Amino acid sequence: MDLYNIRNQLNVGKSVYDIPLRVTYYARVSTDKDEQLHSLSAQVKYYSEFIQNTPNWTYVEGYIDEGLSGTSVNKRESFLKMINDAKLGKFDFIVTKEISRFSRNTLDSIKYTQDLLVAGVGVLFQSDNINTLHADSELRLTIMSSILTFPIFQT
Numbered sequence: 001m002d003l004y005n006i007r008n009q010l011n012v013g014k015s016v017y018d019i020p021l022r023v024t025y026y027a028r029v030s031t032d033k034d035e036q037l038h039s040l041s042a043q044v045k046y047y048s049e050f051i052q053n054t055p056n057w058t059y060v061e062g063y064i065d066e067g068l069s070g071t072s073v074n075k076r077e078s079f080l081k082m083i084n085d086a087k088l089g090k091f092d093f094i095v096t097k098e099i100s101r102f103s104r105n106t107l108d109s110i111k112y113t114q115d116l117l118v119a120g121v122g123v124l125f126q127s128d129n130i131n132t133l134h135a136d137s138e139l140r141l142t143i144m145s146s147i148l149t150f151p152i153f154q155t
Contacts, residue, residue: 021057026082060091093123096125
């Protein structure tokens with residue numbers, strides 16, 4: 001994906017939903033309790049339908065980690081596969097529920113979103129309203145992920 005071209009389109013008022021992109025999703029829950037597994041299946045269903053129902057987007061199968069903490073990426077095989085597949089050019093854009101689904105570690109959030117941008121892949125943190133294709137996203141991502149690492153904000 002040509003990030004320069006995409007950012008120019010966004011700067012003149014186009015929405016990311018107007019731009020033809022190959023889009024995947026990332027879903028994760030930290031425990032294998034029944035209520036968390038229901039949340040995971042709800043995320044998978046929602047994002048599969050959301051991407052497939054966006055006319056300019058081409059659906060790419062999502063990446064799912066079940067029962068794994070977001071504090072480290074080391075054991076999250078699907079997350080690491082997603083990063084590798086991004087570098088191989090298999091998709092242009094990742095949609096995920098929120099920063100805490102992607103990572104609960106500020107440095108990991110920043111490192112991996114930067115790595116993805118270098119590979120030509122953006123990330124939309126839907127609930128946090130952060131799209132890494134926008135120029136101000138790194139500052140917003142840093143602030144939000146820093147807040148999420150404080151123990152009083154963790155669930």
